Amino acid sequence: MAEAADLLKTPLFDLHVELGAKMVPFAGYDMPVQFPLGVMKEHLFTRESAGLFDVSHMGQAWLVGPDHATTAAALETLVPSNMKELKPGKQRYTVLLNDNGCIIDDLMVSRPLASEDDGRLMLVVNAACKDNDYKIIAAALPENVKLEIVEDRALIAIQGPKAAEVMALHAPEAAEMGFMEARPLEFDGISVIASRSGYTGEDGYEISIPAGAAEAVAKALLADERVESIGLGARDSLRLEAGLCLYGHDIDENTTPVEGNITFCMQKRRKEAGDFPGGERVLKQLAEGTENLRVGLLLEGRAPAREGAEIRVPGTEEIIGRVTSGGYGPTLGAPVAMGYVPSNLAEIGTELELVVRGRALPAKVAEMPFVAQRYYRKPK
Amino acid sequence: MSTYFTKDHEWLKVEGDVVTVGITEFAQSQLGDVVFVELPENGKTVDQDDEVAVVESVKAASEVYAPLDGEIVEGNELLVDEPAKVNEDPEGAAWFFKMKLGNAAQLEALMSEADYKAFVETL
Numbered sequence: 001m002a003e004a005a006d007l008l009k010t011p012l013f014d015l016h017v018e019l020g021a022k023m024v025p026f027a028g029y030d031m032p033v034q035f036p037l038g039v040m041k042e043h044l045f046t047r048e049s050a051g052l053f054d055v056s057h058m059g060q061a062w063l064v065g066p067d068h069a070t071t072a073a074a075l076e077t078l079v080p081s082n083m084k085e086l087k088p089g090k091q092r093y094t095v096l097l098n099d100n101g102c103i104i105d106d107l108m109v110s111r112p113l114a115s116e117d118d119g120r121l122m123l124v125v126n127a128a129c130k131d132n133d134y135k136i137i138a139a140a141l142p143e144n145v146k147l148e149i150v151e152d153r154a155l156i157a158i159q160g161p162k163a164a165e166v167m168a169l170h171a172p173e174a175a176e177m178g179f180m181e182a183r184p185l186e187f188d189g190i191s192v193i194a195s196r197s198g199y200t201g202e203d204g205y206e207i208s209i210p211a212g213a214a215e216a217v218a219k220a221l222l223a224d225e226r227v228e229s230i231g232l233g234a235r236d237s238l239r240l241e242a243g244l245c246l247y248g249h250d251i252d253e254n255t256t257p258v259e260g261n262i263t264f265c266m267q268k269r270r271k272e273a274g275d276f277p278g279g280e281r282v283l284k285q286l287a288e289g290t291e292n293l294r295v296g297l298l299l300e301g302r303a304p305a306r307e308g309a310e311i312r313v314p315g316t317e318e319i320i321g322r323v324t325s326g327g328y329g330p331t332l333g334a335p336v337a338m339g340y341v342p343s344n345l346a347e348i349g350t351e352l353e354l355v356v357r358g359r360a361l362p363a364k365v366a367e368m369p370f371v372a373q374r375y376y377r378k379p380k
Numbered sequence: 381m382s383t384y385f386t387k388d389h390e391w392l393k394v395e396g397d398v399v400t401v402g403i404t405e406f407a408q409s410q411l412g413d414v415v416f417v418e419l420p421e422n423g424k425t426v427d428q429d430d431e432v433a434v435v436e437s438v439k440a441a442s443e444v445y446a447p448l449d450g451e452i453v454e455g456n457e458l459l460v461d462e463p464a465k466v467n468e469d470p471e472g473a474a475w476f477f478k479m480k481l482g483n484a485a486q487l488e489a490l491m492s493e494a495d496y497k498a499f500v501e502t503l
Contacts, residue, residue: 039438040413233412233439302416302463304436328415328438335416357418357434 010056011154011214019222019229026232027127029057034231042234043330046200047371050160051230051238052221055199058155059130060208063121063137065145068111071119074145075109078137080257080276082267083121089113091180091195094265096133101256101278101285104136105129106247106265108206110182110195122182122193124155124206126247154214159204159238161374162226167194167205170220174205178378187217199235201242201373240336241329243296243368249307250294250324250338258285259340261294292321293346296368297337297354299361304328304335305354311339312353312360320345323354329370336370337363384487385496386447391471394487401447402475403435403466406500412437414466419455420477426452428486433476435466447490449482 007030016023021032032054035042045051065071072083081094091110095103108124125133138147158167167174171185174194182195185207193208209217221227236246245251251260256278263271263286270276274283299305304327311321326337337354345352348367353360384392389407393400408414418434426432426446433444433455455477458465465474481487491499 033439034412038412040415043438237438302460303418304416304441306441328436330413330415330438 010054011211012054012218015215015218021231027057031057032231034233035229037228039233040330042230043237045228046160046230046238047331050158050162050166050227052227053157053230053235055157056154057127059125060150060153060155061123062148063145064148065119067119071121071145074141075121078140080266080270082269086111089181089183091182091197095257097277098253099277101282102253103251103255104253105133113183152211154209154211155206156218157198157204157206158221159198159200159202163204166221166224166226179375188220190217199244200238201369201371203374203376237327237330240325240327241331241371242373243370246325256282256285258282259290259292289343292340293343294338294340295346296366297339297363298366299335299363301361303356303361305337305356310355311341314351314353331371383493384490386490388445390447392447397481398478399481400475400478403470405470408467408470412439414463417459417463420452422452422454424452444476448486450479452477452479454478
């Protein structure tokens, strides 16, 4: 484990310490795992009201080319999603693929709203993957498209059913945004870039802020009693209940988007053409299915099955898969897990066993998300 | 009745040859919200430092060790239904199990309350 002195600090480090956070090393950063409320209450508070998350450790970068078609085409050589069709002010979830069609990282891409920003795409990538991602992206770009790594901005998320009403007090135009839309906003006079998205299954925003103004924005949001600071512990249990993948655990360089059950990130044109790394393999999997598939798992009892727990068919000893994420779901009030199983055992309701401390616990393949997502869709 | 503590943050109350075992206030504060407790089977013979029970928070699972040799005589069923009691009253109602003392000499190596407090200060 890295010494505290070697760890990077986000622009909100001092605020976390002031608020009594328990700090832990995460992806090279000294990050808050929990605040005095504790993981359980932080989780429940986010689902009832609004939670504020520091996600400044994640990588922010721009792809900059002469026009949208050129920049989007450059990114499409690395990802299986439609980027050319991405409209101004829209955001999309995608994955960087290697030549086996396996996932190097998952990321959010947004196209700026303003016409003078045509040719720019904003990327948000995982903290632990960012250096490798940037290397791979930079190496694949044509002469006229550049990768600009953003080092001087913080990223925070406000998530929960009351996130929108609190945001609107500081940035009224935020209320007009729909799920997966992105735009610049003036937050109490501070220029920020917001997207209406997140990693909890709730409505909310992710806000990119100049580092020097991050604490002012965070404090303004936290001054509202509807908002509490939330650590990485609850961030993990929230995303698990929402059925969202954690890179390096639920998807990685050995899983394709088909095996990972995230083919929603691939649009029709790309699924037909297969014009992306590992395209041939991914197309074959789309047509014929895969050996294994990521599924949701609900346990019968109260004991959580954690990452690494073996999955078996009741009455047999053979290990058919493993849990990739698992724990207690505070909103569900029960343990939840996800893992990989053979595709013929991936049907909802299939009875399986998860082995915890040598004991086989009954479980069933279950629909994800475990807790209904509550994203904000704009009225048509 | 005498009370002892271990470096694994467990407390023991000895009454005759029956020992009640639980985790300390410090242990519960480190664990955070407890969501699941697995108790040992009654009648099980255990050796000192055997893993006999499990306590899980939202974050992770931790073992509870047998502080002494002996035989498990009772698990606290309250914790199965209400694991959060471990956070509320770790050194009272949320005891984990009772065991029959197998080797009284082992008590001598355990800590007193004052020693345990001093030990926690060093952490």
